[in-house]
Amino acid sequence: xxPDEKAAGRALGRLQRQGGGAIxxxxxxxxxxxxxxxxxxxxxxxxxxxxxxxxxxxxVLLPSVGLVLGLLALxxxxxxxxxxxxxxxxxxxxxxxxxxxxxxLLSRSPRAADTAPSGIASAAIVxxxxxxxxxFARYLPAALQAALLPLVFGAIILPLDWVAGALFxxxxxxxxxxxxxxxxxxxxATDRQTQALSRLSGRFAxxxxxxxxxxxxxxxxxxxxxxxxxxxxxxxxxxxxxRIAFLSSAVLEFFAALGVAGIALYVGxxxxxxxxxxxxxxxxxxxxxxxxxxxxxxxxxxxxxxHYHDRAAAKAALAEIERxxxxxPEAETLLxxxxxxxxxxxxxxxxGVILRTPDRQRAVIVDCTLxxxxxxxxxxxxxxxxxxxxxxxxxxxLREHEGDVRLEGRLLAAWSEPALRGRTFLLAQKPRLVxxxxxxxxxxxxxxxxxxxxxxxxxxARVSGFAAALPLGLDTPIGEDGTGLSGGQAQRVALARVxxxxxxxxxxxxxxxxxxxxxxxxxxxxxxxxxxxRTLIVGTHSPAVAAMMHKSWRIAEGRLLTAxxxxxxxxxx
Numbered sequence: 001x002x003p004d005e006k007a008a009g010r011a012l013g014r015l016q017r018q019g020g021g022a023i024x025x026x027x028x029x030x031x032x033x034x035x036x037x038x039x040x041x042x043x044x045x046x047x048x049x050x051x052x053x054x055x056x057x058x059x060v061l062l063p064s065v066g067l068v069l070g071l072l073a074l075x076x077x078x079x080x081x082x083x084x085x086x087x088x089x090x091x092x093x094x095x096x097x098x099x100x101x102x103x104x105l106l107s108r109s110p111r112a113a114d115t116a117p118s119g120i121a122s123a124a125i126v127x128x129x130x131x132x133x134x135x136f137a138r139y140l141p142a143a144l145q146a147a148l149l150p151l152v153f154g155a156i157i158l159p160l161d162w163v164a165g166a167l168f169x170x171x172x173x174x175x176x177x178x179x180x181x182x183x184x185x186x187x188x189a190t191d192r193q194t195q196a197l198s199r200l201s202g203r204f205a206x207x208x209x210x211x212x213x214x215x216x217x218x219x220x221x222x223x224x225x226x227x228x229x230x231x232x233x234x235x236x237x238x239x240x241x242x243r244i245a246f247l248s249s250a251v252l253e254f255f256a257a258l259g260v261a262g263i264a265l266y267v268g269x270x271x272x273x274x275x276x277x278x279x280x281x282x283x284x285x286x287x288x289x290x291x292x293x294x295x296x297x298x299x300x301x302x303x304x305x306x307h308y309h310d311r312a313a314a315k316a317a318l319a320e321i322e323r324x325x326x327x328x329p330e331a332e333t334l335l336x337x338x339x340x341x342x343x344x345x346x347x348x349x350x351x352g353v354i355l356r357t358p359d360r361q362r363a364v365i366v367d368c369t370l371x372x373x374x375x376x377x378x379x380x381x382x383x384x385x386x387x388x389x390x391x392x393x394x395x396x397x398l399r400e401h402e403g404d405v406r407l408e409g410r411l412l413a414a415w416s417e418p419a420l421r422g423r424t425f426l427l428a429q430k431p432r433l434v435x436x437x438x439x440x441x442x443x444x445x446x447x448x449x450x451x452x453x454x455x456x457x458x459x460x461a462r463v464s465g466f467a468a469a470l471p472l473g474l475d476t477p478i479g480e481d482g483t484g485l486s487g488g489q490a491q492r493v494a495l496a497r498v499x500x501x502x503x504x505x506x507x508x509x510x511x512x513x514x515x516x517x518x519x520x521x522x523x524x525x526x527x528x529x530x531x532x533x534r535t536l537i538v539g540t541h542s543p544a545v546a547a548m549m550h551k552s553w554r555i556a557e558g559r560l561l562t563a564x565x566x567x568x569x570x571x572x573x
Contacts, residue, residue: 011318011328012135018096019136022089026141029082033075034149034300038156040071041292049285086137093136094129101125101325106417124324128317135314139307146304153297157290163277164263164290168297171259200230253305256298263294345374345535346407346423346505348395353403355390364390368403368560370553374504377528377536379546382555388539389429391555392507395537396424407505425503429510429539431494433482438467438493439474445497453500460526461496462519463489487514495523499530506531509539517544524548 016023047064050056102125150172158165207214207223214220267290269275270282322328353368364387372378380388393399397412397420405412407420425445433441442457443449449457458464458474466489470476482490491514498506511527512520524545528536538545546552554561 012314014328015093015097015132016136016140019089019093022085022092023136023140026082026086026089026137027144029078029085030141030145030300031148033078033082034145034152036071036075036078037296038153038293040068040075041296042289043068043071045285045289045292048288049283053284082141083137086141090133090135090137094132097129097132097328098125100328101129101321104325106421120324124321128321131313131317134307134310139304139310139314142300142303142307143311145300149300150297153293157293160286161278161282161290163266164294167259167262167266171255171262172297172301200227200234203227203230253302256295256302259298260294263290267291344504345533347374347409348372348505348535348537349404349406349409350395351404351406353391353394353401353405355387355394355399355401363558365555365560366558370560372535372537372551374408374535375533376551377531377549378538379549379552380537380539380555380560381541381543381546381552382539383541386555387558388555389509391560392426392509392537392539395507396420396426396505398426423503424505424507425498425501426507427494427498427509427511429513431491431497433478433480433485433490433493435477435480437472437475437477438463438470441478441493442474442496442500446500449500454496457496457499460499460530461492462523463492463496466492488516488519491515492519492523495527498527503534505535505537507537507539510541511538512540512542512545520544 043064047061051061105121154165154168154172157168204227214223266275267287270278271287350368350370354363355365356363380391382388390399394401395405407415439454442454458467467474478484495511512524515523528548538549540546
């Protein structure tokens with residue numbers, strides 16, 4: 001087994017533990033059913049033997065027949081329980097893994113150079129994780145059945161008839177050997193098919209996202225044809241994987257048929273006194289029992305063959321997830337772990353900070369040194385493109401930087417992601433609004449906020465005024481990126497999120513860019529009042545906004561310069 005195989009096996013083992021007791025029920029239920037199967041086959045063979053050889057009347061055999069029917073019903077119930085438990089366990093594993101992967105994405109800067117494109121990341125979290133379902137729900141129970149039940153059945157039959165027992169014990173292990181030989185080719189084909197599916201999903205999502213640009217550039221038809229061609233190539237790969245899967249099933253069926261035929265031939269020739277391999281006569285009951293058990297010995301192996309491809313698909317899916325999103329997280333990071341928390345004002349200290357463009361070819365800001373006391377309000381002034389947004393993002397770890405950034409005297413790297421996100425809040429220059437109600441968009445600032453808190457935040461951001469004129473008020477749906485609202489209205493909806501957070505450090509990037517002077521003064525007054533006792537940093541090109549701050553700094557030619565001191569003469573609250 002190569003290192004990649006071992007790593008995939010360990011990863012699947014870790015995930016299996018997240019399935020809890022449901023996975024163990026799914027694995028052990030077929031073993032219990034197999035034990036009952038032996039009892040059922042022996043009773044049925046006994047009934048037929050007594051009825052045919054001894055000529056016992058139906059009334060005498062009726063209790064045994066009732067017991068056989070009871071065993072059938074019990075085995076059916078155990079089978080249904082095992083299948084349901086497998087589905088529940090697999091769903092739990094997928095849910096936990098998706099939360100962990102999503103939490104890992106949230107813990108990384110969206111500006112990181114190695115961040116997977118959104119289309120590929122969504123394909124990994126949705127499609128590739130879904131490929132693990134059949135492995136945990138069906139393959140794992142089938143693998144344990146195939147490993148144990150044929151040997152157990154053979155060991156039970158061996159003392160009763162050494163010829164049949166030896167035939168079972170010799171032929172059954174040969175089937176997994178040939179399946180493994182076929183499985184090597186299946187794994188390679190599945191890996192290629194999984195990578196092709198991931199690329200196609202990512203490409204489709206990215207093209208859909210940029211559909212308007214493609215239309216404007218006249219490339220829509222060409223891209224459509226390209227996706228059709230790639231889809232056809234994926235179809236051919238999928239058919240290739242299916243051919244190998246069918247081949248593995250055919251190999252198993254061939255050997256299983258030979259085994260069953262061998263038992264039937266042995267029993268038949270022994271009954272007609274053509275073979276004399278036994279020291280005692282073969283009874284009708286034992287002969288029927290061997291014929292009943294012959295297909296059941298190979299049935300777990302048939303089941304394994306039917307789901308053997310699920311193992312290759314799961315390993316390929318894990319490999320693709322790690323290729324696109326990095327190593328699987330050891331422990332999940334849930335959204336609730338990054339919930340807002342209360343905390344005192346956070347002081348900020350920058351020393352020798354250098355910020356570069358994503359390609360690292362050009363410095364945006366050099367030798368930036370800045371000290372902001374807790375509860376101080378500061379403005380960063382500069383024209384568009386001067387680096388205000390980059391600096392704000394770097395302060396809370398969303399941009400790579402050189403030099404030291406300290407919050408509360410601790411290096412940024414020493415902060416855990418949940419603590420950092422819980423005690424800071426950044427409103428970007430172009431905040432995201434989603435297709436939902438206005439109230440839901442405001443509530444993104446604090447999941448779980450009450451209706452009263454949302455309404456109060458809407459009032460402070462001056463959202464309530466225009467929302468009251470809408471058909472459903474705050475419950476009026478809006479489109480993606482605020483479709484249906486004006487630029488100023490969308491900006492106020494995003495600003496309302498500020499008032500739901502109890503962050504010790506608030507960073508706002510051009511918060512009043514789409515507002516007139518009167519609204520700007522009103523909303524900034526609300527923000528400053530709310531930020532009393534909190535550290536506030538505002539990136540702006542508005543002199544009026546800068547005049548409301550304790551201090552102002554100007555970014556010019558890549559350097560941070562003091563613009564004015566003591567803009568407001570009030571004490572720091």
